[in-house]
Amino acid sequence: DAGVIQSPRHEVTEMGQEVTLRCKPISGHDYLFWYRQTMMRGLELLIYFNNNVPIDDSGMPEDRFSAKMPNASFSTLKIQPSEPRDSAVYFCASSFGGAYRYGYTFGSGTRLTVV
């Protein structure tokens, strides 16, 4: 398996534009997580899915953020409109079951810069 695949690796966009981040989890994993990493707050959970269903989105900062998982092999995180304070590295991670033995597998992240 190629691991968790995120795209793009880097995104630079202007304030007010829509940004879509993409994630392909490991085949067979039934949980998918979106995390955001900033200097101030470290790694914080935004939302997670189980079997494609959103379970907890309490970490989503505000209505400008939305996430979908239309099938077991694809998820998107959308920011519309984007703001400079959204600049961060966004990680997607997946796990099988409760991650009892192997923990989460993280993607390489998308570094978002909003100017």
Add this chain to the structure above:
Amino acid sequence: ILNVEQSPQSLHVQEGDSTNFTCSFPSSNFYALHWYRWETAKSPEALFVMTLNGDEKKKGRISATLNTKEGYSYLYIKGSQPEDSATYLCAFRPNAGNMLTFGGGTRLMVKP
């Protein structure tokens, strides 16, 4: 908000030194404690998943212990090598839900 604290924030050691750092987490509603190793410009990689009080896990020169009653875990590195330089993250999973709350990490730098 779950409080997961790691100390120290950063650590500089010489090659060959042994070192350890601490993760503290809520002692109630404990389900699991994870440790991850995060090298610069890469993504976090799982080291250990610990679930039982008194658990000890080992992978090569790295080992970890767990005390769920008092809410702490230690990560030990024996004979540090420059390639051990990374940020070490712990993450707490409570009983409810399959989600991890991460600590701020300990950044380890090993000088040759």
